[in-house]
Amino acid sequence: xxxITFICSILLAGILTNNMVLSKFLGICPFLGVSKKLNxxxxxSVAVTLVxxxxxxxxxxxxxxxxxxxxxxLETVVFILVIAALVQLIEMVxxxxxxxxxxxLGIYLPLITTNCAVLGVxxxxxxxxxxxxxxxFNALAAGLGFMLAMVLFAGVxxxxxxxxxxxxxxxxxxxxxxxxxxxxxxLGFAGIGG
Amino acid sequence: xxxxxxxxxxxIIGIILGLGLSFADKFMSVPVDEKQIKIRECLPGANxxxxxxxxxxxxxxxxxxxxxxxDKCAPGxxxxxxxxxxxxxxxxxxxKKVAFIACGGRPDKVKETFEYTxxxxxxAAALAGGGPxxxxxxxxxxxxxxxxxxxxxxxxxxxxxxxxxxxxxxxGKCVKTCPKSIISLIPKxxxxxxxxxNKKKGPAVLKxxxxxxxxxxxxxxxxxxxxxxxxxNLAVIDYSLCTACGKCAEVCPRxxxxxx
Numbered sequence: 179x180x181x182i183t184f185i186c187s188i189l190l191a192g193i194l195t196n197n198m199v200l201s202k203f204l205g206i207c208p209f210l211g212v213s214k215k216l217n218x219x220x221x222x223s224v225a226v227t228l229v230x231x232x233x234x235x236x237x238x239x240x241x242x243x244x245x246x247x248x249x250x251x252l253e254t255v256v257f258i259l260v261i262a263a264l265v266q267l268i269e270m271v272x273x274x275x276x277x278x279x280x281x282x283l284g285i286y287l288p289l290i291t292t293n294c295a296v297l298g299v300x301x302x303x304x305x306x307x308x309x310x311x312x313x314x315f316n317a318l319a320a321g322l323g324f325m326l327a328m329v330l331f332a333g334v335x336x337x338x339x340x341x342x343x344x345x346x347x348x349x350x351x352x353x354x355x356x357x358x359x360x361x362x363x364x365l366g367f368a369g370i371g372g
Numbered sequence: 373x374x375x376x377x378x379x380x381x382x383x384i385i386g387i388i389l390g391l392g393l394s395f396a397d398k399f400m401s402v403p404v405d406e407k408q409i410k411i412r413e414c415l416p417g418a419n420x421x422x423x424x425x426x427x428x429x430x431x432x433x434x435x436x437x438x439x440x441x442x443d444k445c446a447p448g449x450x451x452x453x454x455x456x457x458x459x460x461x462x463x464x465x466x467x468k469k470v471a472f473i474a475c476g477g478r479p480d481k482v483k484e485t486f487e488y489t490x491x492x493x494x495x496a497a498a499l500a501g502g503g504p505x506x507x508x509x510x511x512x513x514x515x516x517x518x519x520x521x522x523x524x525x526x527x528x529x530x531x532x533x534x535x536x537x538x539x540x541x542x543x544g545k546c547v548k549t550c551p552k553s554i555i556s557l558i559p560k561x562x563x564x565x566x567x568x569x570n571k572k573k574g575p576a577v578l579k580x581x582x583x584x585x586x587x588x589x590x591x592x593x594x595x596x597x598x599x600x601x602x603x604x605n606l607a608v609i610d611y612s613l614c615t616a617c618g619k620c621a622e623v624c625p626r627x628x629x630x631x632x
Contacts, residue, residue: 249377252382256385259382259389260389270396270397274400274402
């Protein structure tokens with residue numbers, strides 16, 4: 179398979195068939211937490227995509243030149259360290275240059291540190307033995323997939339907010355049910371690409 | 373020795389990242405308003421949200437920007453409001469509030485209508501035909517407010533919640549929790565209080581409970597300051613006008629109005 183088709187298949191898989199949130203169930207916390215409004219959902223996913231790509235770019239050389247082959251068990255610890263530092267950096271940049279986005283994301287921005295989707299992407303890159311360029315594209319695809327899920331779900335939630343819902347389902351319960359249904363619809367993509 | 377290399381690897385990565393971040397901080401740090409830090413130090417840090425902002429930090433930011441009044445902090449009360457006023461250079465006359473349960477019926481003054489054996493919470497009992505008491509607006513006495521209170525200010529004694537006014541932070545959680553909506557926040561120094569919430573007409577109320585407002589209007593006529601009015605068959609005191617003379621309490625035939 180030549181390079182371009184391979185990268186296309188990575189993008190397709192990351193966005194649709196292996197969607198981080200809806201098929202792999204990673205990164206549920208911001209998915210439920212920041213999806214109330216469309217614009218915050220969008221800026222959150224941009225931030226997550228940025229962190230994912232940057233984290234993949236940094237963890238690739240660290241893994242292949244520092245840890246491999248003897249100290250691969252340090253993978254989780256070192257990756258978390260790198261991701262935490264990156265998130266801090268992005269937080270500073272946002273606070274300095276795009277204050278409204280910083281305010282809108284609030285507590286969820288530092289929480290990207292513990293967002294398992296970010297760690298998940300970097301670990302999956304290693305597991306699938308992707309090279310540097312494919313890793314970057316895989317991270318980008320995962321980020322875009324996250325964005326798609328967030329934006330879709332923000333739309334669903336805005337509809338749900340206006341609907342007449344029984345008292346006992348109001349708030350989180352109906353959100354979880356809606357999330358399950360959106361996720362179920364993404365199972366339909368599982369047949370494509372293989 | 374085998375362990376040394378991985379330790380060094382992690383250590384070096386950590387140091388590099390740390391240095392990178394501190395350099396980034398030098399170039400990109402945003403000066404936080406000094407006033408905001410000072411304001412934040414005055415606030416109690418309970419993050420209860422009674423001020424209407426997202427936690428103490430949000431309130432501090434709003435105060436620094438001049439978008440909020442300094443008397444909104446319920447847990448901090450008067451002392452916090454004064455401290456905030458000093459920082460902001462505004463004079464504050466804060467009024468300490470407390471929660472007050474406007475019902476004197478429980479447990480022996482109100483008629484019981486049936487024996488309730490269900491779940492022992494006010495919310496559940498209120499669903500069962502409004503609860504086992506004859507008064508629709510009466511305290512059910514299962515203590516939902518007590519469980520809602522973060523400050524241990526409400527205790528149950530003889531099937532009736534009692535509010536300890538020194539502990540009450542006026543956060544308003546009990547106000548929201550009460551299924552009968554009979555708890556309200558009133559000024560702490562309010563000398564006269566109406567212990568009934570029943571908005572039905574006189575005869576029905578008379579039968580239901582021994583301490584109930586029958587909307588006779590005696591208090592309204594007795595009040596020289598015009599602070600007490602019968603609205604919706606219930607005596608309501610306007611505390612900004614009340615002079616705490618106690619006349620309303622004297623004339624009340626049902627002993628609903630109490631004066632300290």
